[in-house]
Amino acid sequence: MEHFTELKATKIFSFSSEFECQAMMFCFKTRFKTFDKNQKIVSQGEPMNDVALILKGSANVENIDSLGNISIVMRLKKGDVYGVESAYARDDVYKDSLIATEKTLVMFMDSHRLITPCENRCKRHDLVVKNLMRMMAESNIRLLDKLTHMAKKNIRDKVLSYLYSISQKQQSTYFEIPFNVTELANYLSVDRSALSNELSKLKKEGLIDYEKKQYHLIKKDKYDE
């Protein structure tokens, strides 16, 4: 079966045998597609019919407002899904664009089929729903986390709060972040040059060290617990 290895590696389908996967793929009317870096996987404002599951690579969830400001909502990695909450809320269009940040393999699933109790009763559909639930819970937590960074009143606290949370997640003061400086600025909704400036200062002051996407939190200061 096509891409079974990747599918098996995701949280959603981890439990499934190849046979079960095949049944569900039929049930969810899945399609596969590979995208190059910077290609649009889904487009903000277009009719929403599918939920996207990242099988290989990664992608940014990006939102552009009416003034053209780009905001990176979050970064999706292998195994993450986009569009589940919209499917449940019965949105008719995509609220964001999904942009591949490298060569990325995506599986699309019919959103209606996914959230509707299966008449065929493909055996593990319930379990899929349960896994989706856990993923939605995690997404919720990620968003709450992001909100705590964005709630800080200056760039320094925003970025330190962000770095601190990554450090905690990775259980180390040495860690890699998924963004370059420009992207991080969009993620935190601050000016790129101002962020670059602040990072320089933090480095000069010996609070952090970094090189490309590799960071080291030296003094955690007030963010200690």
Added chain:
Amino acid sequence: MEHFTELKATKIFSFSSEFECQAMMFCFKTRFKTFDKNQKIVSQGEPMNDVALILKGSANVENIDSLGNISIVMRLKKGDVYGVESAYARDDVYKDSLIATEKTLVMFMDSHRLITPCENRCKRHDLVVKNLMRMMAESNIRLLDKLTHMAKKNIRDKVLSYLYSISQKQQSTYFEIPFNVTELANYLSVDRSALSNELSKLKKEGLIDYEKKQYHLIKKDKYDE
């Protein structure tokens, strides 16, 4: 049965008969409690054992960071729940405090019982899970919505984005918001006096009108679609 009317009015239990409710209440080890205005319903950092369901009244989800800054994460109304995503993520402590904003009746449900498939197989447990799922999807969307407001680079755009989204939701340019100015400032993470000032300007310029919590969007300008 105690509080059946209120329970029946919530999304989670809307389908249930009094008998079924009673069975589930046993299953979820529910407890009821009434809180006065400004009383803490759950406390940030304390052990998390229960999911809270608002049956009457309303409450703020508030987060205090290590520097003492208060941030209002969201406002919960009748029928809303707090803690589902934490329950699924198996958090051991509450990440926020829940503060009653008026006299509020809360039902607590054992979080472990809630997310664990029921051995007793109380008939509608699956349906409850499905409803929780929809609520989590909605919560997700609310958070995404809030992020778009917070992503704006100045107060004016933040508050206009917020007001515009409420207006859309209520399908009218006349609407009521759940926050007073001080609370709205905490919700949007901006200085209260700066927000008050900006609102005054917007009123002077004829873009909006307001009185207490009643607002009127006059010109939607660039936020039009």
Added chain:
DNA sequence: CCGATTTTGTTGTGAAAACAACACTTTTTA
């Protein structure tokens, strides 16, 4: 109903961030 507390609008000041411009470096790609 009245005194106490909280909320609000306003103003001024200093700090911080957005914006713009530019040279330099890194990465992409043809």
Added chain:
DNA sequence: TAAAAAGTGTTGTTTTCACAACAAAATCGG
């Protein structure tokens, strides 16, 4: 592998915001 494109660090200028202070208005609680 060289040219083009994208990302980065730095600086100066302008705008915006946080902060502090205070009087007035509204709300609360006994």
